[in-house]
Amino acid sequence: QVLVTDSGGGSVQAGGSLNLTCVASSGYTFSEYFMYWVRQAPGKGLEWVSTINAKGSRTWYSDSVQDRFTISRDNDKNMVYLQMNNLNNEDTGVYFCEKGTTYSDYGARSDPRHLYQNQGTQVTVSS
Numbered sequence: 001q002v003l004v005t006d007s008g009g010g011s012v013q014a015g016g017s018l019n020l021t022c023v024a025s026s027g028y029t030f031s032e033y034f035m036y037w038v039r040q041a042p043g044k045g046l047e048w049v050s051t052i053n054a055k056g057s058r059t060w061y062s063d064s065v066q067d068r069f070t071i072s073r074d075n076d077k078n079m080v081y082l083q084m085n086n087l088n089n090e091d092t093g094v095y096f097c098e099k100g101t102t103y104s105d106y107g108a109r110s111d112p113r114h115l116y117q118n119q120g121t122q123v124t125v126s127s
Helices: none
Strands: 004-007 010-013 018-024 035-040 046-052 059-061 069-074 079-084 093-099 121-126
Touching (some): 018 035, 035 069, 035 079, 046 069, 046 093
Parallel strands (some): 010 121
Antiparallel strands (some): 018 079, 069 079
16 A cells, blocks of 8 residues: 655755655545655665654654755645755665654654555765
8 A cells, every 4th residue: 555655856966955755645634644754775774864743843853864854744735845955975765755653753763664665766866
């Protein structure tokens, strides 16, 4: 069951920017759920990137992306965004948008998981 569809990745040079987009499918009330992004670098495990609460009033970021990435959401459009600025080589990987619960992101900071069937979007940063 594909609950979200992520897009917006691409190839950029270090220092560049990308804006990832996640569209939620029907079948649940998007505005009631936490949403978050995880990523997987080549040959590595999943890494939590950022979380936003249901209302969009609170956000959290990993230390590695703090002050460079911005997560946001539009509950009227059932969409989540990840604006990524000042990209570096370590940001290369596949980015997955994930649906949380109504009160958390399943503890993704310490136990990131790719829970659904969305294929992710590839981000490649070259120097």
